[in-house]
Amino acid sequence: MIAVAVLVFVLIIGIEVPRMLKHKLYRELAVFGVLVLAGMVWSYGTFLDVPMPKVFEPIQTLAEPVHRFLEESLASPSAN
Helix, strand or coil, rough: CCCHHHHHHHHHHHHHHHHHCCCHHHHHHHHHHEEEEEEHHHHHHHHHHCCCCCCCHHHHHHHHHHHHHHHHHHCHHHCC
C-alpha cells in the first residue's frame, strides 16, 4: 500500500512541479511542497499505524460556539 502512495505522490509531483517552474510560480510551489509533505507524512503514518493527532477536534471546538450562535440568531421566531 505504501508503494501505491509513493507512486501517487511521485505522479502528482511529476505533473505539478514542472508546470509551476515553467510559469515561475515559486510561492505556489512552496505552498504545494508544504501541503504535499504534510500529505506524505499523514498517509505514511496512517499506513504504518503511527498514532496521528486528530485534526478535527480543535476545529470543532472552535467552530461549535459560532455554530450555536448562528443557529440561535437565524432560527425562525416560531421555533421558540
